[in-house]
Amino acid sequence: MTTPGGHQRTAIHRVRVALLVSGLRWRARSSLAMFAVAVFATGAAAFGPIYLHSTDQLVLHNTLAAAAPGNTGLTIRPTNGHGSATSLAAYARTVPEPGGRTRWWGTPILTQSAGFLTVPRVAVKPSAASSAQPLAPLSAAPGPASAADPIQTRARIWTVKIPKLPYRGTRPFVGSLVARTGVCKHLDIVDGTCPKGDGVVVSTRTAQTLGLSLGGTLRVVFIRTTGTVVTLPIVGVYIPGRPFAPYWWDQNFFGFGSFALGATSLTNIDSVFATPAGIHAWAPAGKITVMAQVPYRKGTLTVDAVHQLESDLFAFESSSLRDHGLRVSTPLVALLGRAASVEHAAATVVDIAGLELVLLGILVLYFVASRTAAEREPDVRVAELRGFGSRSTIAVALAEPVTIVAAAVPIGLLGAWLVAGASATTIFGAGIGVPLNPLSVATAIAAGVVGVAAATLGARRSLAGGLSAAAGSSASANRSRWAFLGDAAVVGVAGAAFFELVVTGDSGGGPSGGDPLAAFAPGLLAVALGVIVARALPWLLSTTHRRTAFSRRIVTALATRTVARRREYSTQLVLVALAVALTTFAVSGWVVAARNRDQRAAIGVGAVKVLTVSVRQGTTFLHAVRAADPSGRHAMAVVVERASDGTTLAVDARRLAKIATWPADLGLPAAQAARRLQPAHLAPPVRVTGTAISANIDVAGSAQPPPRLAVDVYDTDTQFSSRVVLGPLRPGAHRYTGRLFADCPGGCRLLDLAVTWSPPTSAASTTAPGPSMTIDVTSLSERTAGGRWTRLHAGLADPHRWRALTGVMHLHQTGAGLAARFTLNRFGTPVTIGPADVPKALPVVVTPLSASTASGHGGPLVVGLDGSTLPGHTVGTVPFLPGVGAHAVLTDLAVAERYLFTRFAGATTQVWLSRTAPSSIIAALRAHGVRVVGTATAAAAIASLSHSGLTLAYLLYLVAAIAAGLLVVAATAFALSSAARRRQWELAALRAVGVDSRALRRAVRAEQGIVLGAGILTGLGAGITAAAVALRSVPEFVQRAPGPPLQLGLPVIDLVVTIGAVVAALAITVFISTSVMVHGASVERLAGGTS
């Protein structure tokens, strides 16, 4: 007798451990199977949060990376716009940081600027015969500028306060003198140097337009000053090469040609850059606005620190305003909110995928545990035999499963982490870590606890049996009743949830957007159908019993009876159904998503590759691209004009069908759209390439004061229109001559002949019509660079080549030329006639969102390439346009260019490349004056979409479904292996009574075929139904924005391949297992053992 003590307890503990280890080793196969399943379940549980954390980080990273610096950084400015630049710069360095080595914010960029006005230097040159000035678009400036004395004009501009400036004659340009931290690194200086002390740099086009040159001066008047002229020495000339580079924070420092804000009669020039000292030397201190921009350092913010950043920023904003009079603004918080929204949707899907996988793992764990429990049952009986108490008996029953699951928790956690780490680069790309977060540890432990519960549930029969269990039928009947109620409850809950999801939830594909819970649909449906089929199957099979009872069909008889009798097959059937349903749904969803992603990405970009280009001054973009690709198969010139009320996509329509991404289901074939965009009967333009222009005109009639004749021309290279005043009209035949403002070596297009009249003040107050006149234009000539006059091919005698543009007029051809009879407008509205080389309305292909008939020409009002509003004529409708989306119109670039009166204002010039475009096309474009400043590819867009949060979430769903399939195959193999030992006696007995082994093998395979076949068919039905019903509700498939119609057709081939693989794997498993099982069932086994 030993006194209980430490030694005794140690010995007892040692024996317990020894028994536990011996038991685990004794049942090594089932222990390992259970361990593997437990590792799978806990690993799946841990993997979800790890994956989700990385997905969130990726979403955050992508969101911040894709955003312009202006959308991620902070802008700090004094509330009144003015203040000390030095103190502002110092304050900008105090923005909150997370601490440690991580720094969210980069070096602040300080910007000081002062607005000014200036006029072209050439405009001050007196010209006796003509003058030229930029024109406002017709829509923006209905009245032409009068020709005032340019010297006088200059004097008035510089002496009168700007807000009251009456613009008569030469119009001023608006610009900004800017000093910006580090600007010299971002300017492409082509002449001179970046200013280091005194002096400024101007852009090439500013220099050309204003007649400036290196070493010269720019004379300006700062806005809202007394009008003092300030002379800025020009020390450098730059090319505004990359106006959209991150350094500029999406601010338009290079708005040359656009209209000044709030003053459509003022035209912007590019910013003029100086040093901070320079700007303070020239501009009045009170007129210098200061601003500090603090850039966000990309990749430094983690999802775990978002909350800290938001609260820190809020506090910083408040204290800045309260204590320092500084306004801090940033769109970053809104951006983080959008990222959080995506993260939320992704999190739901990841949670569902993880949950379904974990639940399946737990179900398989229960499945395995209930079979391994049978192996441990003798131990439990021995414990009962030896009078163990209830707790000790339960301990005997559960020690091994609990140990296995407990050991599986850290292994599963570690495995999940390693798998996530190994696949991180592939899935998330470089730089996205996969930290082991507390949530993943917690979920792994929770899965372990649930796994223990499942193992306990699986072992309940061995515990409930007991030594005294009589073969009474009442207990069995009670169990059946409870099982039926349990099944009914499962079917009810799953069915109700599915119904709720499909009918009353968002799964109807409502406008509210997708429902991530749709991912639950296949699981719910599979469980409900699986349980029903599992219940119905024995009954169905029992109907065959009578027919097979005394027949020779021993295989069928054995198989149907065994399946009908064995309750354990129900769980197996549900498992298979669940796995197949998940796999079917996931594969369908993934393939459909990939298909739509690819199409969306390709059509979103517009072509296989889209180059954003800058066009050299003096280059006609359309001609340059055509020259770079004479074949017409590789490159297409595109101009995108975006405005608040719509976007115009102007393409080289001849090449549209060969180069643009144009899905077949858009409703209008690309070739047909291209044909409709190019009017068949347009007069050729009248091109002017000389240095002066003249018109021979015979005038009948007169007016006082005499009306003036002018010619408007558009320089296609510089994209500026000019008015050449030919002088007052005099009765009789005369020759009128005017010098072109700038030579038109690349070609100017004659826009119109205009007769302007400044009626006397008394004319406006009378109701009498203005005087009538007739002009007979007999010829138009130009003076070549050599000084020789040549006649223009203007087609004056062709009745189809000219038409009245404005004014009341009658046009007719005479033998000598073109005659126009008109009445002068008493309000001074000009009368114009022009070549009929421009359609009355721009032919456009519209989208439903842009379709209207507001233009009066059977189409919408569209935005011209110079920002003006043009009448459109609808020639076709498509739901979505490549590259620009659903709120846009498509037109032909060559046609749209004829509406230009000024340059592409705010338009983006692009070259779209086809898949077959050679790499040399870039060099060819450069050689023709087209320089690439940015590239977008469909492949990159697809890759980007493939790394979006939702896509990654559904990737996990797909992987989870495949893992579920593999798990079920493994579970089937284990079930067969486990059953082999128990059934060998039964099979041996059958052999003893004369059933041959071949028939036995076939019978066992047939019984597995029945169970697995029923499970596969049920799962397939559930998966396909769920996909058909719920797929459109998956957030990834919800048509949030108008676009090409989603293709939700099920991928039959992919499904056949996937399910075929599952069937093949199961068939091989069954084939091998049953062979082993029947082989071991020898009659000799009956002779020497107990059952």
Added chain:
Amino acid sequence: MNARTSEGSLAGPAAGGGTRPAQGGHPGGRGGVAVHLIGVVHLYRQSGEDIVGLRGVDLDVEAGEMLALLGPSGMGKTTVLRLIAGVMTASAGIVRVGDVDLRKLRPSDRRRMRAGEIGYIVQGASANVLPFATTLENLWFAQHGARTQGRVPPWQPHDLLSLLDLRELAHVRIAEMPRGVQQLVAVVAGMAAGPRLLLADEPTAQLTTTSAFNVMYLLRRISAELGTTVITVTHDPTMAALLPRVITIRDGRVGVDAIRGEEYAVVDGSGSVQLPPDVLEVLPPNTRVRLRRTGGGVELRNPEWET
């Protein structure tokens, strides 16, 4: 019918529930305990009907006695053993082990008895031991129930093995043993907690003759050296004949009580006597007999033969 010979009670001094100390054996031996079954009836349900398993069994077993319950399969032998082991409860009657009426105990109390007072060996060696464990581990496991109840087993596992000369089996895994040896270990495991009553159900079934004799020899040693009351169930008359007392169970009743080779019919509580087969040849069922008292008892005569 009572398992009491016409010559007097077999219960002896322990009939009231007394115990018998070990007869000069191992000091750890706790002796035996008497067992009494009085009018025990057992019903069980099968296919919705009540089946009578035992029809009023009376049995008195002295403390330290060793006996066999003999009979063909399905006659109720194992049921009697299970009732005594407390794994089943009688539908009617009294099952008393020592002073304890098992029917009045809760299941947990009956289980406590199996942890200490009663050693029960079910049919088949593998059902009594853990196949993956060694003999010592199995004995430790068999003592665990007693330990959890605060009882101290009377011997350490290796002491018990030494006592029964089975030391060489101490570290051998059960699965590696021949079936006969496994059965020996099963018997020793039944004795691990030091019970005063050892019940063995078909301990020699499916064993070779040698193994079977070894098992019977071990049971006899336990009974003789430790004073433990031993009741075995067997359908093998040869094995039964090795024990001093054999009770034949037939049709749920005690048929014959053979003590040291001499068979006795037993009059049960209702006055019935189950006639042995050779007598039934003379007096077939439904024969009217005439009872006549004699000096030593009662004669049964067939009146037809008298005429």
